[in-house]
Amino acid sequence: MSVGFRSRNPSGLPLISLPPPPEIPPRPTFALVDLAAIRHNVRAVRSLAGKARIMGIVKANAYGHGLVTIARQLLAEGVDELGVGFLEEGVELRRAGIRVPILVLGGIFEDQIPWFLRYGLDLAASSVFKIDQIERAAEACGVRARVHLKIDTGMGRIGVQWDTAHQLFERAVKASHLQICGVFSHLATADSDDPTLTHEQIDRFDRALEFFPSHGLPMPTRHLAASGGILQHPRAIYEMVRPGIMLYGLYPGRGVLRTVPLRPALTLETRVVYFKVGRRGRRVSYNGVPLERDTRVVTLPLGYGDGYPRSLSRKGHVLIGGRRFPILGNVTMDAVMVDVQDASVFNGERAVLLGSQGSEAISAEELADRTGTIPYEILSSINTRVPRIYVDSDASPA
């Protein structure tokens, strides 16, 4: 006999009736995304790319900024197409009602092709073999697949080698169920101060593409430049460009020419959840070492489980009350302890882990430098446990 919990009160204590619970208060940790900064950055791209179409790259949850909201904002600002890394990201955009061309930049598996066709997503056709697969699937579905032909001019990732690209082109122009929407390649060192390989890649791209005019065919839409190319290599700007990181307000490399000003869009913020006095000799966090002096220690309720790098243990800083304080001990999955020294810091006080507070700022570059990575990884690591909140710093207050 099963007895439902509700049918009986096993405690033997009188039941009390509580009011219905209110909504759980939102987590005080969030990524604040300023849509005005995104708009500014689109205009910055436009100022360099001239008449070229813009394919806004929104892979990896729009570099951590939130896929669908950022995609909509980019389109509202006149971005023409979108680029994502994987099929699922393209499907999510379609399900959100976005109708512009969406290129899935990465490689494809045969069993995915019907889904590309069903959702009207553009495929990166990166070999004769893949074109055969796409052609077969498109024929079976009775549609024309939209493809961008991918050639490898020096990145060594997907794509046919530039010197055999004519084989890919010959196959593609013969296929009756393909629509060639573009031809593209990717630069491997466009953010570097050494232009040698970039120039070589541009030359290889141009040479491969001679196929079209030399066969009396119209030149397809060409695209080569991501942020590094847009900022440093006007020659790499063809009929379309593919900016990613610069849309989010960051430069693709340390030494890259800052030919336009960009505005970082994301702030990672939380609130102090605990305050204590740490006595000399006490330890803080996993495998902590004894404190060398009395100090004040606050705990922030986020950690590497949110994508805040554990490698910032004892290296990173956070901003509280407009001042910069060092992280104490190891970053844990759900918490970071901060040495606030002699400062008066209160429970509930705002703390900024990435972004600015008062006149102090912690940039994604700083976090990347301290952890031996690049800003791309810092931003795209902020995961779905962190709510995104969108603001518009240019909007006039209501």
Ligand SMILES: *Cc1c(COP(=O)(O)O)cnc(C)c1O
């Ligand atoms: C990620 C990516 C981009 C965007 O690069 P950024 O450096 O972020 O501007 C463009 N094209 C391809 C193929 C990519 O993989």
